Amino acid sequence: MNLNLAVISGDGIGPEVVREARKVLDRIAEKYGHEIHYTDLLMGGASIDVHGVPLTDETIEIAKSSDAVLMGSIGGNAATSPWYKLPADRRPEAGLLKLRKSLGLFANLRPAILYKELQDACPLRKDISDKGFDLMIMRELTGGLYFGARETKEVDGVMTAIDTLTYNENEIRRIARRAFDIAGKRRKKVCSVDKANVLDSSRLWRKVVEEVAKEYPDVELTHMLVDNCAMQLVKDPAQFDVILTENMFGDILSDEASMVTGSIGMLASASLNDSKFGLYEPSGGSAPDIAGQNIANPIATILSAAMMLRYSFDLDKEADAIEQAVSQVLAEGYRTGDIMSEGCKKVGTTEMGDLIAERV
Amino acid sequence: MNLNLAVISGDGIGPEVVREARKVLDRIAEKYGHEIHYTDLLMGGASIDVHGVPLTDETIEIAKSSDAVLMGSIGGNAATSPWYKLPADRRPEAGLLKLRKSLGLFANLRPAILYKELQDACPLRKDISDKGFDLMIMRELTGGLYFGARETKEVDGVMTAIDTLTYNENEIRRIARRAFDIAGKRRKKVCSVDKANVLDSSRLWRKVVEEVAKEYPDVELTHMLVDNCAMQLVKDPAQFDVILTENMFGDILSDEASMVTGSIGMLASASLNDSKFGLYEPSGGSAPDIAGQNIANPIATILSAAMMLRYSFDLDKEADAIEQAVSQVLAEGYRTGDIMSEGCKKVGTTEMGDLIAERV
Numbered sequence: 001m002n003l004n005l006a007v008i009s010g011d012g013i014g015p016e017v018v019r020e021a022r023k024v025l026d027r028i029a030e031k032y033g034h035e036i037h038y039t040d041l042l043m044g045g046a047s048i049d050v051h052g053v054p055l056t057d058e059t060i061e062i063a064k065s066s067d068a069v070l071m072g073s074i075g076g077n078a079a080t081s082p083w084y085k086l087p088a089d090r091r092p093e094a095g096l097l098k099l100r101k102s103l104g105l106f107a108n109l110r111p112a113i114l115y116k117e118l119q120d121a122c123p124l125r126k127d128i129s130d131k132g133f134d135l136m137i138m139r140e141l142t143g144g145l146y147f148g149a150r151e152t153k154e155v156d157g158v159m160t161a162i163d164t165l166t167y168n169e170n171e172i173r174r175i176a177r178r179a180f181d182i183a184g185k186r187r188k189k190v191c192s193v194d195k196a197n198v199l200d201s202s203r204l205w206r207k208v209v210e211e212v213a214k215e216y217p218d219v220e221l222t223h224m225l226v227d228n229c230a231m232q233l234v235k236d237p238a239q240f241d242v243i244l245t246e247n248m249f250g251d252i253l254s255d256e257a258s259m260v261t262g263s264i265g266m267l268a269s270a271s272l273n274d275s276k277f278g279l280y281e282p283s284g285g286s287a288p289d290i291a292g293q294n295i296a297n298p299i300a301t302i303l304s305a306a307m308m309l310r311y312s313f314d315l316d317k318e319a320d321a322i323e324q325a326v327s328q329v330l331a332e333g334y335r336t337g338d339i340m341s342e343g344c345k346k347v348g349t350t351e352m353g354d355l356i357a358e359r360v
Numbered sequence: 361m362n363l364n365l366a367v368i369s370g371d372g373i374g375p376e377v378v379r380e381a382r383k384v385l386d387r388i389a390e391k392y393g394h395e396i397h398y399t400d401l402l403m404g405g406a407s408i409d410v411h412g413v414p415l416t417d418e419t420i421e422i423a424k425s426s427d428a429v430l431m432g433s434i435g436g437n438a439a440t441s442p443w444y445k446l447p448a449d450r451r452p453e454a455g456l457l458k459l460r461k462s463l464g465l466f467a468n469l470r471p472a473i474l475y476k477e478l479q480d481a482c483p484l485r486k487d488i489s490d491k492g493f494d495l496m497i498m499r500e501l502t503g504g505l506y507f508g509a510r511e512t513k514e515v516d517g518v519m520t521a522i523d524t525l526t527y528n529e530n531e532i533r534r535i536a537r538r539a540f541d542i543a544g545k546r547r548k549k550v551c552s553v554d555k556a557n558v559l560d561s562s563r564l565w566r567k568v569v570e571e572v573a574k575e576y577p578d579v580e581l582t583h584m585l586v587d588n589c590a591m592q593l594v595k596d597p598a599q600f601d602v603i604l605t606e607n608m609f610g611d612i613l614s615d616e617a618s619m620v621t622g623s624i625g626m627l628a629s630a631s632l633n634d635s636k637f638g639l640y641e642p643s644g645g646s647a648p649d650i651a652g653q654n655i656a657n658p659i660a661t662i663l664s665a666a667m668m669l670r671y672s673f674d675l676d677k678e679a680d681a682i683e684q685a686v687s688q689v690l691a692e693g694y695r696t697g698d699i700m701s702e703g704c705k706k707v708g709t710t711e712m713g714d715l716i717a718e719r720v
């Protein structure tokens with residue numbers, strides 16, 4: 001197969017971790033007989049430094065014409081970097097928001113997996129973490145409160161701020177279908193999270209999700225209120241397979257779920273549109289404080305590359321091979337500093353990439 | 361002192377747990393020389409059964425004329441109770457919403473405390489729970505997304521739902537002052553939680569909270585984004601003293617925090633207005649499945665009565681006496697079924713109330 005990838009290394013630890021993901025992808029290509037063509041693109045601070053803006057139209061066009069985008073991380077230290085002296089719409093993160101919008105990436109997938117070997121890092125009680133968990137949060141990414149109209153104005157002399165939360169049935173239907181599709185390839189359970197006892201948008205959400213569920217008779221649908229879900233992720237994360245939710249609830253719950261794993265450096269993410277196209281990136285930040293020191297954990301980016309093979313190219317066997325190589329390296333006791341524990345072998349970014357590539 | 365209390369026993373386990381709280385209050389009155397006058401009021405299902413509505417105007421007036429309201433719990437089993445065949449605005453919970461609104465209760469206080477004796481129930485890893493925690497969530501209760509205008513309508517043939525999130529500076533200022541007042545009596549730290557990197561309402565929130573902070577130079581103010589706070593409550597709840605936040609974020613975070621204690625049956629709550637007046641109630645639900653069996657845990661209601669003495673009557677010594685009696689009973693190994701663990705002595709609702717009253 002020919003894979004035409006756009007690569008955005010980005011800022012901070014981005015270039016280092018992307019380099020290791022490419023190393024692993026190259027090994028996959030060699031072993032399974034694929035041809036990968038990479039096009040390097042600038043975004044975020046790296047683009048500001050060259051073009052003065054975090055994302056150019058040309059970059060968007062090249063990204064659009066690729067099959068998928070692999071990304072490192074975007075942004076720097078907001079307190080010290082000159083990038084943050086720019087107006088909000090010219091800062092590094094604005095590039096990522098614009099790219100997501102330009103590419104129509106409405107579905108954000110964030111797996112939260114507890115790796116047996118990293119159980120000690122899980123902040124939950126041992127009898128809870130002993131059960132293990134492997135859940136996927138499907139967050140709507142282009143609607144809701146974060147993208148609604150907003151304004152701050154004086155009303156009768158009193159400063160008043162208004163944000164609006166809007167969803168229409170089409171926006172809900174397309175993300176719901178994505179969630180059911182993915183649940184069908186997993187443990188066949190969707191838990192839709194809303195606040196239907198209060199919000200109109202949640203009541204419409206629930207109604208449309210129930211309609212979509214009829215198209216997927218082999219997938220079980222349950223509903224949960226968002227405040228209860230915030231509790232259940234702490235009490236018993238093993239109960240979940242796919243959690244489907246709107247933008248803001250997904251923002252809160254996916255971060256909570258990632259903390260519940262205890263190993264944010266291990267968590268991949270994907271943002272998908274209506275087609276097979278997707279943007280794949282690690283869940284963590286750009287960590288400018290440790291950039292360039294060969295100590296960043298590249299596993300989240302490597303696992304993002306595996307998600308890319310699975311969701312954009314249907315190369316499930318190859319994705320499995322990467323995920324198994326990661327598990328094997330962990331089982332052999334290799335750790336980067338962020339996931340280091342007693343009795344393990346500490347390795348740097350490059351060595352971790354080598355170890356995983358060798359085991360593919 | 362003369363304490364003129366309105367008492368809403370309510371539904372489910374409400375009457376049983378309120379009875380034990382009154383038992384403890386009576387003991388306090390006897391010991392410290394106060395006079396408590398109780399007026400029983402009907403609300404929720406109990407009021408529907410008698411008056412056909414969950415809250416009458418007469419009940420509101422009596423509640424208003426009292427010094428404080430002590431409440432049990434409201435509501436029944438939504439799947440089986442005839443109360444839930446009524447339109448939404450005539451159901452039990454509508455009574456509580458109406459009462460809160462009529463009394464102007466804009467500040468919801470929810471403590472989340474890890475009791476040393478109940479540490480085994482905490483879902484967090486032992487080295488995290490070993491640090492203990494005692495935090496207070498101050499949630500704005502009458503504004504934001506839950507009270508904004510909402511509608512569902514067809515837009516170009518597509519069903520669309522809209523909710524609005526509004527806050528004005530006055531609403532923010534009054535709740536912020538409450539939070540700083542209470543932090544001043546505690547460990548002198550306020551963490552204000554918002555989503556100021558996205559929402560206009562959060563930016564106004566942050567601005568006003570910073571203005572209010574200047575009036576309280578001895579209280580430290582920090583800010584945290586809501587998704588980060590959802591993570592930090594799992595990672596290190598000991599870092600928090602008072603968390604100040606808007607309505608929906610508070611709904612989600614206070615439930616998460618209560619689950620992090622592992623003992624919801626222990627958690628009190630208060631809803632306050634601009635004066636000393638307040639409504640005090642346990643955090644948990646009406647638990648209709650165990651009602652009338654003398655097995656419900658009355659401690660959350662008893663601790664709510666302690667909060668009432670502290671915040672509505674400034675009877676700090678008396679409130680301390682109740683809280684210490686609860687700790688002593690736990691230290692002696694007495695437990696209701698919900699918090700039972702090996703080697704402890706299981707007692708019923710009434711016996712637990714007796715034990716605490718005796719130790720006041």
Ligand SMILES: [Mg+2]
Pocket residue numbers: 251252255587588
């Ligand atoms: Mg987030």
Ligand SMILES: [Mg+2]
Pocket residue numbers: 227228611612615
């Ligand atoms: Mg709640």
